[in-house]
Amino acid sequence: MKRRIFSGAQPTGRLHIGNYLGALQNWAQLQSDYDCVFGIVDYHAITVPFSPQEIKKRVFDCAVGFLASGIDPEKSIVMLQSLVPQHAELTWIFNCISPVQELIRVPTFKEKASQQKGNVNMGLLDYPVLMAVDILIYKAEFVPVGDDQIPHIELTREIAREFNKRFGETFPEPKEIVRPRMLGLDGTNKMSKTLGNCIYLDESPDEIWKKLAPAVTDTRRKKRQDPGEPNDCNIFKSYHKAFSNREELTYVEKGCRNASIGCLDCKRILFDNIVKELTPVREKIERFKDKKDYVMDVIIEGSKKAGVLAERTLREVKQKIGFDYLS
Numbered sequence: 001m002k003r004r005i006f007s008g009a010q011p012t013g014r015l016h017i018g019n020y021l022g023a024l025q026n027w028a029q030l031q032s033d034y035d036c037v038f039g040i041v042d043y044h045a046i047t048v049p050f051s052p053q054e055i056k057k058r059v060f061d062c063a064v065g066f067l068a069s070g071i072d073p074e075k076s077i078v079m080l081q082s083l084v085p086q087h088a089e090l091t092w093i094f095n096c097i098s099p100v101q102e103l104i105r106v107p108t109f110k111e112k113a114s115q116q117k118g119n120v121n122m123g124l125l126d127y128p129v130l131m132a133v134d135i136l137i138y139k140a141e142f143v144p145v146g147d148d149q150i151p152h153i154e155l156t157r158e159i160a161r162e163f164n165k166r167f168g169e170t171f172p173e174p175k176e177i178v179r180p181r182m183l184g185l186d187g188t189n190k191m192s193k194t195l196g197n198c199i200y201l202d203e204s205p206d207e208i209w210k211k212l213a214p215a216v217t218d219t220r221r222k223k224r225q226d227p228g229e230p231n232d233c234n235i236f237k238s239y240h241k242a243f244s245n246r247e248e249l250t251y252v253e254k255g256c257r258n259a260s261i262g263c264l265d266c267k268r269i270l271f272d273n274i275v276k277e278l279t280p281v282r283e284k285i286e287r288f289k290d291k292k293d294y295v296m297d298v299i300i301e302g303s304k305k306a307g308v309l310a311e312r313t314l315r316e317v318k319q320k321i322g323f324d325y326l327s
């Protein structure tokens with residue numbers, strides 16, 4: 001029996017290079033060796049302002065992004081969170097064993113609460129509990145994510161421990177499989193649509209170059225002749241390391257330090273590698289966008305399969321907490 005993985009993404013906007021490197025690319029690689037469930041987590045996405053028409057489109061785009069990145073519905077389950085209502089039911093049960101004093105300390109809650117002061121809703125606070133449910137309802141042992149998600153996985157382990165302690169061994173304590181966080185092209189902020197500092201998976205080579213050419217490098221390197229320090233350069237540290245091979249990295253590192261290459265030369269090598277990696281993904285996005293029925297079928301059938309697994313765990317939980325009226 002293969003060990004289980006769960007991971008998910010919010011349908012909050014276009015998928016970007018950070019989602020791809022931090023999550024999707026890893027998911028596609030892991031799916032042959034693990035029993036994988038990948039979720040489009042739309043209940044998480046409504047903790048921030050949203051429009052009913054827009055979210056439907058984003059769910060579809062998110063599924064297209066999963067498939068174009070290589071998630072194979074023959075190997076993995078692709079599910080939509082709102083189509084598996086057991087997630088919401090188990091969240092209520094977990095709410096009753098989750099400490100509020102820990103939830104208010106979660107970094108994403110603090111960040112979102114300060115960003116949307118007029119809309120600090122319960123869902124924002126409860127976000128990590130729902131996330132713990134996503135993982136534990138499938139008894140997943142591993143969670144491949146970008147490192148921004150680590151505090152959430154830690155809380156998931158705490159909830160699993162607490163449940164097991166009170167009601168008997170039920171859940172594994174899942175471990176994260178982490179990919180490093182990529183900063184935006186400005187070198188200081190996280191990737192964000194509003195700041196326009198990220199490359200999206202569906203962007204053309206021209207659009208990519210327009211963003212990459214002015215991207216921030218080692219800020220002490222003012223002129224072409226100035227030597228640079230690759231370890232202080234976001235483009236080298238996050239981007240080249242993710243897309244370029246060892247020889248290219250050595251060439252760029254040396255050339256930057258002795259100023260034999262300039263930042264634009266370095267970026268051209270990177271650009272070629274990004275385009276090589278992302279062109280097949282972009283082409284598949286175009287193709288899947290035209291196959292609306294197929295994509296919706298993947299989501300609906302995947303959610304049915306996920307529902308069977310989720311129901312099994314929910315029943316076990318209800319029995320353990322004494323809510324076993326129907327069994």
Ligand code: TYM
Pocket residue numbers: 006007008009010011018019020021022023041044130131134135143144145146147148149152179180181182183190191
């Ligand atoms: P979300 O939708 O923000 O992002 C989806 C995945 O992409 C990763 N990621 C990044 N990785 C590296 N660098 C970046 N700049 C970058 N931006 C995004 C994220 O780490 C994530 O792995 N809370 C989750 C969704 C979620 C979930 C779950 C994940 C809900 N339930 C259960 C795992 C398991 C989130 O907001 O991801």
